[in-house]
Amino acid sequence: MTAFVIRRLLQAVPQLFIISVLLFGLMQAFGDPIATLGGRTPPRAEDRERLTRLLGLDQPVWMQYAFWLAGNDWFMMDRDGDGIGDTPGGRRGVLRGDWGTSLVTRKPVMEDIADRLPNTLLLGLVGEIVIIIGSLTIGIYSALNRYTFVDNVITALSFAGFSMPVFWLALMLMYIFAVNFRRWGLPYLPTVGMFDPDVGPSLSELLRHMVLPVATLSLISIAGYSRYVRSSMLDVLGQDYIRTAKAKGLTAVKVLRKHALQNAALPFVTLIGLDLPFLLAGATVTESIFAWPGMGRLFLERTDRADYPTLMAILMMISIAVVFFQLITDLVYSFLDPRIRLD
Amino acid sequence: MTAIAPSNRLDAEALPPQPASPAAVAWRRFQRHRLAMVGMFMLLAVALFVTIGSLFVHGYCSGLKQDVIGERWANCNDTSQIRQPPSSSYLFGTDSVGRDLFARVIFGGQISLLIGVCAALLEVIVGSIVGAVAAYYGGWVDNVLMRLTEAMLNIPSLFLLIVISKFFGGSLPDINLFGRHLTGSVAVIILVIALTSWMYLARIVRASVLSLRERDYVSAARALGVSDRRIIFTHLLPNTLAPIVVTATLGVANAILSEAYVSFLGLGVTGATATWGNMLEGAYRYLEAAPWLWFFPGILILLTVLGVNFVGDGLRDALDPGGLKDL
Numbered sequence: 001m002t003a004f005v006i007r008r009l010l011q012a013v014p015q016l017f018i019i020s021v022l023l024f025g026l027m028q029a030f031g032d033p034i035a036t037l038g039g040r041t042p043p044r045a046e047d048r049e050r051l052t053r054l055l056g057l058d059q060p061v062w063m064q065y066a067f068w069l070a071g072n073d074w075f076m077m078d079r080d081g082d083g084i085g086d087t088p089g090g091r092r093g094v095l096r097g098d099w100g101t102s103l104v105t106r107k108p109v110m111e112d113i114a115d116r117l118p119n120t121l122l123l124g125l126v127g128e129i130v131i132i133i134g135s136l137t138i139g140i141y142s143a144l145n146r147y148t149f150v151d152n153v154i155t156a157l158s159f160a161g162f163s164m165p166v167f168w169l170a171l172m173l174m175y176i177f178a179v180n181f182r183r184w185g186l187p188y189l190p191t192v193g194m195f196d197p198d199v200g201p202s203l204s205e206l207l208r209h210m211v212l213p214v215a216t217l218s219l220i221s222i223a224g225y226s227r228y229v230r231s232s233m234l235d236v237l238g239q240d241y242i243r244t245a246k247a248k249g250l251t252a253v254k255v256l257r258k259h260a261l262q263n264a265a266l267p268f269v270t271l272i273g274l275d276l277p278f279l280l281a282g283a284t285v286t287e288s289i290f291a292w293p294g295m296g297r298l299f300l301e302r303t304d305r306a307d308y309p310t311l312m313a314i315l316m317m318i319s320i321a322v323v324f325f326q327l328i329t330d331l332v333y334s335f336l337d338p339r340i341r342l343d
Numbered sequence: 344m345t346a347i348a349p350s351n352r353l354d355a356e357a358l359p360p361q362p363a364s365p366a367a368v369a370w371r372r373f374q375r376h377r378l379a380m381v382g383m384f385m386l387l388a389v390a391l392f393v394t395i396g397s398l399f400v401h402g403y404c405s406g407l408k409q410d411v412i413g414e415r416w417a418n419c420n421d422t423s424q425i426r427q428p429p430s431s432s433y434l435f436g437t438d439s440v441g442r443d444l445f446a447r448v449i450f451g452g453q454i455s456l457l458i459g460v461c462a463a464l465l466e467v468i469v470g471s472i473v474g475a476v477a478a479y480y481g482g483w484v485d486n487v488l489m490r491l492t493e494a495m496l497n498i499p500s501l502f503l504l505i506v507i508s509k510f511f512g513g514s515l516p517d518i519n520l521f522g523r524h525l526t527g528s529v530a531v532i533i534l535v536i537a538l539t540s541w542m543y544l545a546r547i548v549r550a551s552v553l554s555l556r557e558r559d560y561v562s563a564a565r566a567l568g569v570s571d572r573r574i575i576f577t578h579l580l581p582n583t584l585a586p587i588v589v590t591a592t593l594g595v596a597n598a599i600l601s602e603a604y605v606s607f608l609g610l611g612v613t614g615a616t617a618t619w620g621n622m623l624e625g626a627y628r629y630l631e632a633a634p635w636l637w638f639f640p641g642i643l644i645l646l647t648v649l650g651v652n653f654v655g656d657g658l659r660d661a662l663d664p665g666g667l668k669d670l
Contacts, residue, residue: 015493015494018490019497026506160645162652163649165607165644168637171641175631299502
């Protein structure tokens with residue numbers, strides 16, 4: 001078990017290295033970060049040259065990567081432009097926990113991320129809970145009532161659900177529950193932001209503003225996952241031990257809860273476990289439509305301005321989380337299913 | 344050893360009936376799949392709509408002061424007709440610069456379908472080659488390719504889509520295809536979608552080639568001196584056809600959705616060329632004032648993707664070798 005964890009963590013090192021090289025290479029084509037440094041006015045030629053040197057952008061790409069990874073305090077940076085290094089750099093590099101400074105806000109990258117992460121997690125975690133409850137309920141119900149009218153309707157709706165572009169679903173929900181409900185004089189839902197600036201932040205405001213984004217986030221996932229629950233539930237219900245359990249006289253509820261559900265839930269645990277790290281990324285499209293100040297929108301805003309330290313930090317943070325949650329999922333799975341040996 | 348006495352008379356009735364070929368069985372099972380047939384019908388309807396329909400759209404373009412047909416009508420803007428609601432002269436209404444949405448949905452559909460099919464094909468080519476090469480050669484080749492695959496799977500797909508479309512943005516020249524002038528961004532989008540989606544197929548193909556390459560017929564082919572490339576393309580890949588076909592089909596649906604996402608975020612096909620995706624870009628600002636702007640392109644995306652998913656589901660059931668027994 002310990003050996004397994006250590007081996008997996010060691011395997012993660014080259015994997016994360018490859019990801020970072022790949023991403024850093026792709027970032028080079030994001031355009032000129034200096035062009036947008038001064039807001040709308042483009043910098044003068046001598047400022048541009050000075051800034052390029054200051055940010056280390058005059059160095060070859062592999063040196064820039066080395067600075068990003070290991071910092072540049074061991075390297076003489078050329079501050080005055082005479083071609084000779086004179087001042088050591090001030091960055092300590094990702095390996096020593098320094099994710100750099102945002103080119104847009106001039107604040108440490110992690111501060112920018114810390115501003116947005118709670119909003120994203122709030123939306124994502126509530127969404128994930130709705131997804132889990134919704135897909136388990138619907139999946140189990142349709143497995144128990146296979147090929148009935150309701151099951152067929154659910155099947156059709158799930159197909160429609162995961163064939164729908166997420167923003168189109170968002171627009172439809174907004175159109176029905178915000179625009180038309182107001183038109184019809186019904187209680188309607190807000191569509192933008194986390195709370196109404198006139199009312200100020202409060203829990204009830206927050207909840208009201210979360211309804212539509214959470215619905216958008218979860219409906220499409222529920223459509224896919226409930227199919228998954230349904231088919232694994234059907235697999236389990238066909239097993240011999242279910243017949244045995246019924247034959248020895250257990251009530252239907254007990255068979256379902258003790259025998260069927262526990263086994264059918266196993267693959268679902270994997271699915272959710274592998275989903276969790278991506279919550280950090282936020283729901284880019286949903287956040288932009290509902291103007292939710294989260295990570296997805298942060299990523300989009302910074303993409304436009306080629307703020308590569310922030311982008312790298314967001315992407316690497318997610319990659320680390322993915323690796324970590326894969327490990328956790330494997331451990332939880334082996335705990336739930338004793339047949340699985342980790343070595 | 345007792346041999347069975349050979350019968351002198353070849354009795355046709357005594358012979359077991361000729362077993363149907365796997366393809367015929369699959370086709371029969373596919374036809375029985377009700378959803379798959381509905382999906383086929385939906386796709387056919389969309390395909391006819393965007394091809395036959397394009398021959399009939401026409402109107403009087405006030406900018407050019409003449410009657411125009413086809414794509415020129417789709418790109419003709421009339422500033423006196425901005426955001427007109429659906430009516431008898433503009434079936435789906437007009438957009439923010441006064442172009443006929445009905446015509447744009449038709450011509451945009453051609454591009455969206457083109458992007459969907461081409462991206463899925465490219466995805467399948469890259470995915471199968473990476474998977475097959477990794478499994479066949481093993482060793483460090485396998486290691487490098489699979490680490491790359493994992494690395495790309497670790498990045499959220501939408502972020503990868505954004506990063507790679509930024510990387511290739513505006514770097515390809517314009518092309519002419521079937522008499523239509525397409526901006527280079529169409530090719531960029533195809534490339535980007537394919538490059539961000541081949542990983543799942545590569546893993547599936549790798550797993551099945553790993554078991555296939557130990558089969559006797561592969562050793563036999565190798566002993567005969569057949570080249571590696573020929574073994575991969577004529578002996579290994581055709582035997583993994585089922586997952587490849589299913590992935591290719593569902594890949595079309597994913598590509599159309601991806602095109603819509605990238606375009607929605609403003610990184611998609613640029614210029615006058617309409618696609619279902621870029622028609623939606625910015626349309627959400629008129630959520631209340633002009634719902635037809637986003638409703639019609641969206642419903643066409645939904646119908647197409649739904650049709651493809653139905654067909655993909657039917658193909659998966661029909662090609663499942665485990666299920667072949669029941670027919």
